[in-house]
Amino acid sequence: MTQHIIIATGALFGMLAVIFGAFGAHALKKILSTDQLHSFEVGVKYQMYHAIVLLALGLSNTDVTSATYWCFTIGIILFSFSIYGLILSDAKGKKLRFLGPVTPIGGLLLVVGWLLVLIHAF
Numbered sequence: 001m002t003q004h005i006i007i008a009t010g011a012l013f014g015m016l017a018v019i020f021g022a023f024g025a026h027a028l029k030k031i032l033s034t035d036q037l038h039s040f041e042v043g044v045k046y047q048m049y050h051a052i053v054l055l056a057l058g059l060s061n062t063d064v065t066s067a068t069y070w071c072f073t074i075g076i077i078l079f080s081f082s083i084y085g086l087i088l089s090d091a092k093g094k095k096l097r098f099l100g101p102v103t104p105i106g107g108l109l110l111v112v113g114w115l116l117v118l119i120h121a122f
Contacts, residue, residue, distance in 0.1 A: 009073055011051070043081075057069075
């Protein structure tokens with residue numbers, strides 16, 4: 001995995017986290033319950049945290065494995081984006097329940113990504 005791709009992916013996820021965060025804080029504040037808004041914010045936070053990690057890995061001189069990159073990238077998509085889908089569909093009264101099991105799979109991939117970073121450190 002090239003550093004340019006890792007940096008671009010981190011930047012894209014970071015940019016989207018800012019957009020989704022602003023969307024949640026302004027447009028969704030009137031539509032979502034407090035619990036729904038909190039869950040939406042968790043998705044945004046985790047997306048931003050892992051976008052920053054991708055940027056740091058891409059900017060560092062370490063050799064990032066493609067497995068680490070893909071664990072973080074797919075983990076962000078499955079974790080954060082399934083939360084967005086669950087919350088927005090629930091707010092519309094048609095909760096996409098099939099997304100429920102997707103969220104923990106994304107979380108597990110994020111954990112594995114961190115484990116791979118830890119292993120790489122040693």
